[in-house]
Amino acid sequence: MTSLLIVACLVCGLLISLPIFVVFAATAFITFGLTSEIPLSILPQRISAGLESFTLLAIPFFFLAAQIMSRGGLSDRLIAFVQTLVGHLPGGLGMTVVLTCMLFGSITGSSASTIVAVGTILVPALTKSGYSPQFAIGSVTCSALIGMLIPPSNAMIIYAAVANVSIGALFMSGIGAGLLFSFAYCAYCVGYAQIAGVPRSPRANLSQIIAAAREVVWGVGMPIVILGGVYGGVFTATEASVVAVFYAAFVGMVVYRQINLSDLWEICIDSGIASSRVLILVAAASLFSWLMSISGTTAAMAAPLRSFSGEPSLILLATNALLLVGGMVVDVYSNLLIMAPVILGPAGAAGINTTHLGVVMVVNVDIGNITPPFGLNLFVAAAAFGLPYFSIVRAVLPWLAISLVCLIVITYVPAIPMWLPERLYP
Structure with missing residues (x-):
């Protein structure tokens, strides 16, 4: 009842x-x-308890650092740098989109801001260079997903808080998954360019590459500082988020000089609003998860999975199916917060590594951003490029198919996402 x-x-x-x-x-x-x-009267206390986590404290700070870097002139510099490296290759401009989104997303952690910042510059450039508008829209809309896999990732932070696993190990697993997606997307760009006969761009000379690298080195240095500090034992992932804010502010205000104190105040307000949207969702979902747990709903949903306790591959298959279907109707964080308690018990009983399970779940909910009917990136792209919703859906379909293939590989070839964490966290 x-x-x-x-x-x-x-x-x-x-x-x-x-x-x-x-x-x-x-x-x-x-x-x-x-x-x-x-x-x-107990329920508001449960809502508050859902946010009482040192791990979750990283989310607003990473949001703030991302907003500062996003508005501090990073996107233009990243595009110019990546273009000097791969622009002359077959499908070079398409690969520029993929790699720029990967780098920009790894710094900002937001697929929506990546679509706007990178897409508004590169979509017109792609169509002018001979790529179809459909390919151009699809490449940006879907490549923006990679930023949620490459650390720091807010989705991984939330999973780590729910599953009580190492954020560092999760971050490392995300690198393998993100690189797989990048390789697959770049391979599609090469194949498309050769079939469509897209002309190559001129090769950049060494001086142009060095000049572009000098411009971007401070921006791409933020993930290096964060990950180096975390894995060097200098600070925790939550403390790293605070370091990221100070680093981003220094780069944006002192090095690039594209934001000032008044801009910083506006950025703080915007990032506060963005953080509150996520954290209020975390709080409400925590209450809902508690309801499902004490009402027996979680146990009832997990019961069919427990029948597969001797078959980890079937539990992983069911995990993919549940999260992909959930991604069609709810957002990334809701999907993750509601389904993680259902899946963790049966997966643990089957001997599935919780870090591997985490990266599989994050990839699933990430794909939900481009899955009709309610994928967030579909609506962001429609608004950013002024196109009908169904035009965006048609544009992402080939990329969605590639994403599902990558998901299967990550699920059943754990050596790809787990190679780094197994060496750093034996």
């Missing part, structure tokens, strides 16, 4: 287009009010 009421509240909330955090919180309050003797 309780599970049916939970489902009914969820469906009704989604059908009338309520914000997802309102749906989660309202479902919990209605269900507890009608079926439980637990005082409703």
Whole structure:
């Protein structure tokens, strides 16, 4: 009875287009009010408890660092640098999109901002160079996903908080997964350019490469500082987020000189709003997850998975199916927060490494950003490029197929994402 009421509240909330955090919180309050003797005054305490995590403290600081770097002139410099390296190769401009999105996303951690910052510059350049508009839109919309895999990744931070696993090991697994996606996307760019007969750009000379590298070195240095500090034992991942803010502010205000104190104030406000959107969702989803747990819904959902306890491959297959379907209707963080407690128990019983499971889950929810009907990147791209929604959907379909192939490889060839963490965290 309780599970049916939970489902009914969820469906009704989604059908009338309520914000997802309102749906989660309202479902919990209605269900507890009608079926439980637990005082409703406990529920706000549970909401607050969902945010009482030192790990989650990294999210607002990484958001702030990302906003500073995004508005500090990094995107133009990254594009110019990557273009000097691969622009002359077959599909060079397409590969420039993929690699720029990978680097820019690894610094900003936001696929939406990557689409806007990189796409507004490179989509017109792609179409002018002979690529079809559909290819140009699809390349930017989908390449922006890679930034959620390359550390630092907010989705991985949330999984680490839920599953109580090492953020450092998760970050390292994301590098292998991100590089696989980048390689697959670049291979598609090469094949497309050769079939479509897209002309190559002139090769950059050594002096041009050095000049572009000098311009971008401070920007790409932020992930190096963060990861070097974390894996060198200088600071934790949460402390690294604070270091990232000071580093980004120094680069944007002193080195690039494209933001000032008044800009910094506006950036703080914008990043505060962006952080609050994520954290209020985390809080509401934490309450909803607690409801599912004490009502027995989580155990009921996990029961079919437990029947596969001797078959890790089947549990991983079911994990992919559940998260991909969930990604069609809910956002990245909701998908991760709700499904992680359901999957962790059966996966642990089957002997699946929780770090490997984490990168599989993050890749799944990341793909949800480009999965119709409610993929976030689809709507961001439609707004950024002024195109109809269904035009964006058609543009991402080939890239979505490549993403699913990469997901299968990451799921069933764990050596690819786990090579680095197994050496750094034996």
